[in-house]
Amino acid sequence: MSRDAAETREKILNSTLDLLEAGDPHRVRMSDIAKAAGVSRQAVYLHFPSxxxxxxxxxxxxxxxxxxxxRLVASRSAGSGRNRLDAYVDCWAGYLPEIAGVARAFLAMVETDAEAASAWNQRMEDVREGCEAVVKALKADGDLAKGLTIKAATDLFWTLLSVRNWEQLTRDCGWSEKEYGKYIKAAARAVLVKGEGG
Amino acid sequence: MSRDAAETREKILNSTLDLLEAGDPHRVRMSDIAKAAGVSRQAVYLHFPSxxxxxxxxxxxxxxxxxxxxRLVASRSAGSGRNRLDAYVDCWAGYLPEIAGVARAFLAMVETDAEAASAWNQRMEDVREGCEAVVKALKADGDLAKGLTIKAATDLFWTLLSVRNWEQLTRDCGWSEKEYGKYIKAAARAVLVKGEGG
DNA sequence: GTGTAACTTGACACGATGTCAAGGGATGCA
DNA sequence: TGCATCCCTTGACATCGTGTCAAGTTACAC
Known part of the structure; x- marks a missing residue:
């Protein structure tokens, strides 16, 4: 691929991110992206198949x-399970607002587009692995709440951190980023850590 | 509206519910519904504008x-806040599987259809009120976890019970209805009730 | 000046919703 | 018997967004 083509590709990707971050997922059609990149709609298809x-x-x-x-390094090297949990939630709470636009677009597409769904699921699987690592660290410290298997605890933690929940809390409930971090961290501790709840 | 028209309307609604409960939300197009009801696609539009x-x-x-x-009566008359919480989660856990098909269809539509979104939000607002009532009962008993305002607790409880979370836990994580009830109830207690966590 | 890569232009197919117009068939009423 | 009315059918059409296709243009390289 020549320099020109690479430049066009970059322009398209940048315009896509700009539009996604602008907020309205309905204004990120292929024609919107093309227009924003100063390129024809078909040029977009020359670089990306769908x-x-x-x-x-x-x-x-x-x-x-x-x-x-x-960022995730901070979470993995945070010592005790309890600290790792805090670090992981902090990391996630800081990350989410940055990917919100992209996330929204994917969530809208996941219902209809199998390809988008599988890409999104792959990413969420990565998050799940992070959750599982935290849960295992808690378990190793003897700090995992009783009555929870590693799987159940991972499922719960992962679900608590879902993008949909973040959306609901920040958009529908009007929570700030700070509130999200604080309350979700407290909730995760209450659910997962022995002797932490209420 | 004559008896004939009312019958057709009924047939259409019944077929719609049948298809929704059958599971695949992509097979609930207007033409699918019409076919299932044994009626022309246009007849559906004669009874429902969209x-x-x-x-x-x-x-x-x-x-x-x-x-x-x-069902909700059971929850409202369950005495203490703690008992009301349990009853509310039980009620919800039993209700969700029954409306799953309809819920999935709405969730898929909510992203694109403003009318569907507002109908769905209205229903979720009702759920939120139920959550708030439970939280207030806990507060009245002095059992609300410290650090939580009524609003924050309601938001958290409501989010925990979201249909998306149920979907994720039962579909992606493979939880049974029973597991959902058990773990979500425990999680709700851990987050909301003083001295209950871990 | 010939070729090639990158892009443009404009047309088209598709799947789904929703609209429109014309007509058919049963029932009710004179 | 004739006529009107209601409910429904048939089939064509508009719209929106994605994705495809074919032909033409521009610019640069050799």
Whole structure:
């Protein structure tokens, strides 16, 4: 691929992210993206075979930019299970607002587009693994709440952290990012950590 | 409206519920419904102005059939806040599987159809009121976990009970109805009730 | 100046919702 | 018997967004 083509590809991806971050997921049609990139609608299809693939490519670019991997290091090296839980929730609470636009677009597409659904599920599976690591650390410390298996605890934690829940709490309930972090951390501790609840 | 027209309307609503309960939300197009009801696609539009309105009408019929109101009485008259919490979660856990098909169809539509979104939000608002009543009962007993305002506790409880969470836990995590009831009740207690967690 | 890569232009298919117009058939009423 | 009315059917059409296709343009390289 020549330099020109790579540049056009970049322009398209950047415009996609711009539109997604602008908020209204209904204004991120292929024609909107093309217009924003200053390119014909067909040029977009020359670079990306479908809307789903374009959005997936955009999320990879976004992850690169936001340095997701580096952030997670803080959580993994936080010592005790309790501390790892806190660090993980903090990391997640800081990450979510940054990917909100992209996430919303995917959530809207997941119902109808199988390809988008599988890309999204893959990413959520990664989050689940992070949840599981935290739960196992708690278990190793003897701090996992009684009555919870590792699977059940992971499922609960993962569900608590779901993007839909974040959406509901910040949009419908009007929570700030700070409130989300504080209350969700407290809720996760109450549910998962022995002797922490209420 | 004559007896004939009312009968056709009934047939359409019944077929709609049948298809919704059958599971695959993509097979509930207007033409599917018409075919199932043994009627032309246009006949459906003679009775319901849009797909959204038809689905809304179907949910009202479903509620009537399932006797939602009567069930909630159990929760409201359960005495202490703690007992009301348990009863409310039980009621919800029993109700969800019955409305799953309809709920899925709405969740798929909510992203694109403003009318469907507002109907769905109205129903979720009713659930929220139930959550708030439980939280207030806990507060009155002095059993609300410290650090939680009534609003924050209601928001958390309501979010915990969201249909999306139920979907994720039962479908993606493979939880049974019974597991859902058990773990969600425990989680709700851990988060909301003083001295209950972990 | 010939070729090639990248892009444009404009047309089209598709699947779903929703609209419109014309007509058919049963029932009711004179 | 004739006529009107209601409920429904048939089939065509508009719209919106995605995705495809074919032909043409521009610019640069050799």
């Amino acid at each position: 809307r789903a693939e374009l959005l997936i490519a955009a999320t990879y670019l976004l992850d690169d930019r936001k340095g997701v991997e580096e | 797909r959204a309105e038809l689905l809304i009408a179907a949910t009202y019929l479903l509620d009537d059939r399932k006797g939602v109101e009567e």
